Amino acid sequence: xxxxxxxxxxxxxxxxxxxxxxxxxxxxxxxxxxxxxxxxxxxxxxxxxxxxxxxxxxxxxxxxxxxxxxxxxxxxxxxxxxxxxxxxxxxxxxxxxxxxxxxxxxxxxxxxxxxxxxxxxxxxxxxxxxxxxxxxxxxxxxxxxxxxxxxxxxxxxxxxxxxxxxxxxxxxxxxxxxxxxxxxxxxxxxxxxxxxxxxxxxxxxxxxxxxxxxxxxxxxxxxxxxxxxxxxxxxxxxxxxxxxxxxxxxxxxxxxxxxxxxxxxxxxxxxxxxxxxxxxxxxxxxxxxxxxxxxxxxxxxxxxxxxxxxxxxxxxxxxxxxxxxxxxxxxxxxxxxxxxxxxxxxxxxxxxxxxx
Amino acid sequence: xxxxxxxxxxxxxxxxxxxxxxxxxxxxxxxxxxxxxxxxxxxxxxxxxxxxxxxxxxxxxxxxxxxxxxxxxxxxxxxxxxxxxxxxxxxxxxxxxxxxxxxxxxxxxxxxxxxxxxxxxxxxxxxxxxxxxxxxxxxxxxxxxxxxxxxxxxxxxxxxxxxxxxxxxxxxxxxxxxxxxxxxxxxxxxxxxxxxxxxxxxxxxxxxxxxxxxxxxxxxxxxxxxxxxxxxxxxxxxxxxxxxxxxxxxxxxxxxxxxxxxxxxxxxxxxxxxxxxxxxxxxxxxxxxxxxxxxxxxxxxxxxxxxxxxxxxxxxxxxxxxxxxxxxxxxxxxxxxxxxxxxxxxxxxxxxxx
Numbered sequence: 001x002x003x004x005x006x007x008x009x010x011x012x013x014x015x016x017x018x019x020x021x022x023x024x025x026x027x028x029x030x031x032x033x034x035x036x037x038x039x040x041x042x043x044x045x046x047x048x049x050x051x052x053x054x055x056x057x058x059x060x061x062x063x064x065x066x067x068x069x070x071x072x073x074x075x076x077x078x079x080x081x082x083x084x085x086x087x088x089x090x091x092x093x094x095x096x097x098x099x100x101x102x103x104x105x106x107x108x109x110x111x112x113x114x115x116x117x118x119x120x121x122x123x124x125x126x127x128x129x130x131x132x133x134x135x136x137x138x139x140x141x142x143x144x145x146x147x148x149x150x151x152x153x154x155x156x157x158x159x160x161x162x163x164x165x166x167x168x169x170x171x172x173x174x175x176x177x178x179x180x181x182x183x184x185x186x187x188x189x190x191x192x193x194x195x196x197x198x199x200x201x202x203x204x205x206x207x208x209x210x211x212x213x214x215x216x217x218x219x220x221x222x223x224x225x226x227x228x229x230x231x232x233x234x235x236x237x238x239x240x241x242x243x244x245x246x247x248x249x250x251x252x253x254x255x256x257x258x259x260x261x262x263x264x265x266x267x268x269x270x271x272x273x274x275x276x277x278x279x280x281x282x283x284x285x286x287x288x289x290x291x292x293x294x295x296x297x298x299x300x301x302x303x304x305x306x307x308x309x310x311x312x313x314x315x316x317x318x319x320x321x322x323x324x325x326x327x328x329x330x331x332x333x334x335x336x337x338x339x340x341x342x343x344x345x346x347x348x349x350x351x352x353x354x355x356x
Numbered sequence: 357x358x359x360x361x362x363x364x365x366x367x368x369x370x371x372x373x374x375x376x377x378x379x380x381x382x383x384x385x386x387x388x389x390x391x392x393x394x395x396x397x398x399x400x401x402x403x404x405x406x407x408x409x410x411x412x413x414x415x416x417x418x419x420x421x422x423x424x425x426x427x428x429x430x431x432x433x434x435x436x437x438x439x440x441x442x443x444x445x446x447x448x449x450x451x452x453x454x455x456x457x458x459x460x461x462x463x464x465x466x467x468x469x470x471x472x473x474x475x476x477x478x479x480x481x482x483x484x485x486x487x488x489x490x491x492x493x494x495x496x497x498x499x500x501x502x503x504x505x506x507x508x509x510x511x512x513x514x515x516x517x518x519x520x521x522x523x524x525x526x527x528x529x530x531x532x533x534x535x536x537x538x539x540x541x542x543x544x545x546x547x548x549x550x551x552x553x554x555x556x557x558x559x560x561x562x563x564x565x566x567x568x569x570x571x572x573x574x575x576x577x578x579x580x581x582x583x584x585x586x587x588x589x590x591x592x593x594x595x596x597x598x599x600x601x602x603x604x605x606x607x608x609x610x611x612x613x614x615x616x617x618x619x620x621x622x623x624x625x626x627x628x629x630x631x632x633x634x635x636x637x638x639x640x641x642x643x644x645x646x647x648x649x650x651x652x653x654x655x656x657x658x659x660x661x662x663x664x665x666x667x668x669x670x671x672x673x674x675x676x677x678x679x680x681x682x683x684x685x686x687x688x689x690x691x692x693x694x695x696x697x698x699x700x701x702x703x704x705x706x707x708x709x710x
Contacts, residue, residue: 064671066678068633071623076668159531
């Protein structure tokens with residue numbers, strides 16, 4: 001009898017505990033603000049995949065797509081904060097000032113701003129991914145697969161994030177093939193299929209037989225497919241859009257981080273921080289490797305991936321020189337995060353100047 | 357039997373009735389679309405048109421959104437009334453924002469009562485300069501103002517891109533495409549604590565009053581009206597067409613430029629790549645929905661503004677795709693143009709003959 005009582009007491013305690021946890025968990029509502037449509041198969045699409053992971057973890061979510069970075073962003077944020085959302089992810093750089101402004105008015109709501117650097121209030125955190133690690137892999141593949149030794153790169157805006165990607169890509173390509181050159185075309189857009197395709201075409205016309213991109217649409221891989229050159233998918237696995245051209249993709253995998261942060265709100269352990277996760281934490285994921293790649297290259301890539309994840313290899317390991325031949329990182333040293341965050345010079349082997 | 361008969365003269369009652377009809381048809385069609393998409397139509401319409409403005413804050417946001425639309429549409433009505441097809445208000449807005457933003461940046465670390473008036477004036481001048489290009493090309497070189505003004509929109513956006521990416525980008529901003537924040541003295545004052553509605557609304561209201569006076573009480577207004585009906589008549593009457601064309605373009609440009617000032621010195625507070633979510637184009641719908649009448653434009657700007665807010669609310673609360681807002685704007689214009697048929701034709705009911 002005693003045993004039965006104790007047992008039922010314990011089990012009801014356990015039940016009560018699970019119920020409370022579940023109730024708390026269910027109560028937290030997360031909101032996501034997107035710059036583009038959820039069907040862009042790039043940046044916004046991947047954030048929405050992350051949102052669905054949060055739903056799958058048992059939380060309620062809301063999203064607003066196509067929110068311009070104009071005066072409208074602030075209203076959308078305020079409305080979300082006002083309508084019972086506990087944590088709001090703002091997934092574009094241009095939301096930085098509105099995010100901080102609205103955060104000040106809603107100290108009980110947590111704000112998470114992607115790719116920004118302002119955390120003016122204790123309830124604002126920032127997060128970004130070390131995409132440059134993925135570009136080290138792409139550079140290794142590009143340097144091996146190119147025959148013309150000219151690699152094209154469609155870039156968006158001359159900000160550290162993009163320059164860092166170009167450099168990391170070029171350094172990796174040089175390592176396997178010292179003769180390569182990286183040609184850059186600046187599209188000055190994140191998403192404009194027409195412009196992106198034109199940029200890719202210009203690079204192919206200049207002899208590039210591998211095209212990398214730091215813009216979000218599938219237009220570039222499709223152009224590469226047409227021209228019979230190689231390309232890499234951006235943000236999501238773009239293999240199905242250009243099965244012959246795409247050798248692999250670097251995927252943005254926000255889900256684990258989003259679930260983690262929403263759970264932290266539910267547990268009351270959320271804190272302000274700046275997160276910068278790479279391959280090791282699973283925020284940057286390399287898609288399946290195409291069978292056109294020789295098996296020794298595939299093995300090399302797999303190993304590089306593991307080494308980047310464990311920290312054995314760093315994308316920016318010295319000696320690194322800039323275009324003029326000045327030493328940027330000394331032999332045996334690696335670039336620190338401060339240097340990476342403010343990187344505004346090309347490394348040796350990149351052609352052209354950074355637009356000013 | 358129903359017969360369609362041409363009217364001898366466009367009906368005046370129907371002239372002001374068709375916008376109401378267009379809005380009604382838009383609501384019906386919108387409800388139908390919601391129904392087909394699997395949403396409860398009345399609930400969706402409620403979230404679209406009532407919930408966003410149900411409280412003080414929502415109403416202030418409506419006014420904030422309607423202010424640039426009203427201001428630009430008033431300017432455009434000067435052009436459209438007189439048969440000048442200025443499609444490039446978005447460019448004039450952008451250029452106005454560039455010039456006034458440039459001036460505001462000069463004073464970024466200064467305070468003073470004189471800064472704001474200079475910044476506002478600079479925006480109007482920017483809009484005027486930019487509108488003068490299609491106007492002068494039209495009057496002296498006979499170019500098509502629709503094409504010129506439209507193409508200049510893209511030019512202005514590229515100039516803005518260049519400036520915020522390059523020379524004007526915030527030196528402490530890691531080269532991200534945005535300028536410094538303006539100083540408080542370059543910002544339009546807020547009307548109420550905690551709400552974003554700012555003094556720019558008075559510019560819009562002033563434009564309404566002035567335009568009404570010009571349209572109906574001045575010789576210029578009469579000239580515009582005659583030119584609007586028939587350019588040949590205007591010529592025959594001896595009006596100096598060139599002067600009037602340039603003048604209406606400049607007024608229109610000034611209004612668009614001021615709308616740009618309102619955005620960057622109001623809610624935004626800096627220059628970046630997206631100062632306007634295409635207000636300059638949406639204002640064309642507003643101008644026609646308002647029948648190019650100052651009071652009509654006030655109502656039209658409120659109606660169109662609510663489609664923006666409603667789209668956000670409907671997505672947050674009902675997961676309806678936000679882009680339906682644009683569908684609504686398109687439908688309003690479509691139904692307005694379609695119902696204009698009634699202006700010139702009427703249905704006659706005829707008893708069947710024996």
